[in-house]
Amino acid sequence: MILWTITRTHTHLVRLLHASTGQPVGTWTARLDPPWPWWSVRVTPDGVVVSSRPDLPPPRSPRRLLATLTDPAAAAVLVLPDSPGLPERMIAVDLDHDVVEVRLHPVKMTLTVVLLTHEVGSPRTGADVVARATHGAAPVQTVPLHEGEPGTYTSPNVEWTAELTPADLVVDGVVVRRFAMDFGRARTRLRLTDSSN
Numbered sequence: 489m490i491l492w493t494i495t496r497t498h499t500h501l502v503r504l505l506h507a508s509t510g511q512p513v514g515t516w517t518a519r520l521d522p523p524w525p526w527w528s529v530r531v532t533p534d535g536v537v538v539s540s541r542p543d544l545p546p547p548r549s550p551r552r553l554l555a556t557l558t559d560p561a562a563a564a565v566l567v568l569p570d571s572p573g574l575p576e577r578m579i580a581v582d583l584d585h586d587v588v589e590v591r592l593h594p595v596k597m598t599l600t601v602v603l604l605t606h607e608v609g610s611p612r613t614g615a616d617v618v619a620r621a622t623h624g625a626a627p628v629q630t631v632p633l634h635e636g637e638p639g640t641y642t643s644p645n646v647e648w649t650a651e652l653t654p655a656d657l658v659v660d661g662v663v664v665r666r667f668a669m670d671f672g673r674a675r676t677r678l679r680l681t682d683s684s685n
Contacts, residue, residue, distance in 0.1 A: 611639025624651030
């Protein structure tokens with residue numbers, strides 16, 4: 489009996505990351521385009537691993553990975569790169585480096601803060617409410633929240649970037665809470681008591 493041992497090496501790792509959190513995002517399937525003999529694709533929690541046989545010549549044509557986001561809920565809150573000619577939720581990734589990172593930006597989202605007074609829990613009206621970045625280059629990124637219903641403050645529909653993840657909630661110049669957006673939905677709502685005065 490002859491036993492054959494086939495050696496494979498990890499040729500590429502494609503990491504599909506959330507642009508704001510830096511964490512792997514979504515559930516994916518993937519395949520090579522074009523397919524190539526003895527090359528394989530495996531989806532892992534850390535990304536998509538492309539393996540090859542070191543004893544065989546590389547493909548003659550440029551290699552790319554076609555990855556499909558299979559979770560519709562995740563697709564609804566992400567901006568996928570424009571990939572003309574490909575099906576919905578499929579993106580093309582050029583395999584031009586050993587490790588390829590694709591950062592997927594969130595859709596624009598709103599933050600609503602219901603602010604209550606410390607003494608009796610009634611709506612805290614007339615406050616200056618701002619979400620302020622906790623890191624990043626100067627000038628510090630901020631998102632103002634405007635009062636609609638008494639004590640209810642809502643931000644514009646904006647992209648909550650990595651600099652705003654997490655962010656400080658500032659009321660009348662005082663930091664009252666550090667928070668992060670819920671990137672699984674288009675609207676995040678916070679309810680808190682103002683202890684700034």
